[in-house]
Amino acid sequence: MAETRLPETTVENILEFYDEAPCGLLSTRPDGTIVAANDTLLAWTGRRRDQVLQRIRIQELLSIAGRVFWDKHLFPMLRMQGQMHEVALDLLEPEGRRIPVLLTGAAKLDADGAPVLFRFTILDATERRQFERDLLRARARAERSAESKAELVHMVGHDIRSALNGILGGAALLADTDLSDEQQEFLRFVQQAARTLLDLSDNVLRAGRIEAGGLVPEEREFDLRELVARSCDLLRPRAEEKGLSLTAETDPAIPDRLIGDPVKLGQVLGNLLGNAVKFTRVGSVRAEAWLAADLCDSVLLDFRVSDTGIGIAAERLHRIFEAFTQESYETGLEHGGAGLGLAICQRLLGLYGSRLEVESEPGRGTTFGFRLRLMKA
């Protein structure tokens, strides 16, 4: 007080400020008995000072639920921690009307550290409570709307797939008929484009499923060596077509049988290998799995898929895991695809608490890696 410098004509009346403060002020003994309250608070609660002081406990201004909350949580917190911050409660008027408030409190301790008083500031939170309710409602609306959009994508995706399968089937029948070289060439374009579109719709459907939280990793026994080899075999025809060498190596120290989700792990490896083959014109693609640590009942494995492809510029590296972006718009056009694959890999790995990492040098190649903890069978 002595430090406060006011114009000489203005003198603060501390008592008046206490009573007329734009917030409720309240002091209680540790058992909750009210020993002081300002006018603002008394006006809110519709009670006279002589009805309150030494007569009622703060718990009696609360609903039954509020009293329990006080006893089970707020009182222990004040007693042990000496303070509580902006707790949302309702004060009850004698007629039963509720006033939403925010209660902040601190304990005044005696020389031995035992509390003698609890002091509270109480803010009227009617508007804030309304705002919170609006927020909750808005969130519920947004979630419903996202759900219905996901359903729409799912439905349209399936319709597109059926139509594409019709096109591919028709094209296959057409290929068996007598066609000129030129016609065969045109038909190959149609088949290629239809297949690309089919992959894309598969990916959209899969991404939608992960988004909806509908994917839970399975846990079953599988052979990791076989999985890595099979993932490579699936890509081998495409790699050979481009004259690329495709090799797999699995650390001999990795146990034969592990527990995990071979389908999802296969999807991740397949996606990474598919990208590597797609973005490499000459050279090689390589899949590796190494034992990083043996943790008794589980193992930490490092997976790597590397290529000698076109690489990714440093400034674009951080964006490649976002859905619907591909390394660049140009390569997207050249190589096709909506850039969903990496986003899907990232989300699948996220189910295991893992994530994809990437290192790349434009013109030299790219390495994708991730680390997984798998239980031993």
Place this chain on the structure above:
Amino acid sequence: MIGSRGPGREQDERASPAASPAALRDPLLRHNVTVAGSGAETLVFAHGFGCDQNIWRLVAPAFSATHRLALFDWPGCGGAPAEAFDPVRHRTLQGYADDLLAICAALSLKDAVFIGHSVSAMIGLLAAIREPTRFSRLVLVTPSPCYLNAEGYAGGFEPEDIDELLELFENNRLGWPAALAPLVMGNPERPDLTAELEASFCRTDPEVARSFARVTFLSDNREDLPQVRTPSLILQCAQDVIAPETVGAYMHRAMRDSRLVTLSASGHCPQLSAPEDTIAAIRTYLGIRHG
């Protein structure tokens, strides 16, 4: 890590989140068990809903010269990891009793004294029915076998009171800040910052709190009371909204070898509001001379 070719066998720095699988399997780590004091007899202290083992801070040390003390946290409360919480097993108080018995087994307890507050009094009672040799005596602090009013029984609460209470817990520290803290901190990649913000007395994981509150306030264990063979002390407070005096009297009638003591302290947490009286009542019951 990606660049290196060949097997690297370094310890993984990202591999240990809040709780390692080993910590989750060991009941002593899973429940943040603290052992102190020395003596032939062990006192096991169990905290109630909305708190953690710190609630015994003013009472437990008084017994450290005469007893071995074991304190612990329920899953997701205080220092016990939320991963220790099993949404299926912890749907009933029996699931919590399993936890308590696992702690007892890990400490090789026989004829210990169980001291449980509020809902934990019921959990201890269920554990004592299942494995009667673990505890020689039960101290039940402000217990209630059923919070809801029923035919011929005044638990003190109507269903809508419980709903409002669950909402209160949800709207307050147990719900809002945990959900909002990452947004406020703007740094979801650094859970340690958020954890620091939330870490405090009575810290409870919001998911766990919701479930624990539900099982606490909606359980009805009245039929279990006559099955208890273990002698017990029922410690109740005057003017306790949560466990009214009529409830203490009901328990005393239903439990064969029970003693009922009513402390003059008001409220639900005599270990905080009247630690001296609480210590004295437990000492008298255990037959320890007042020091």
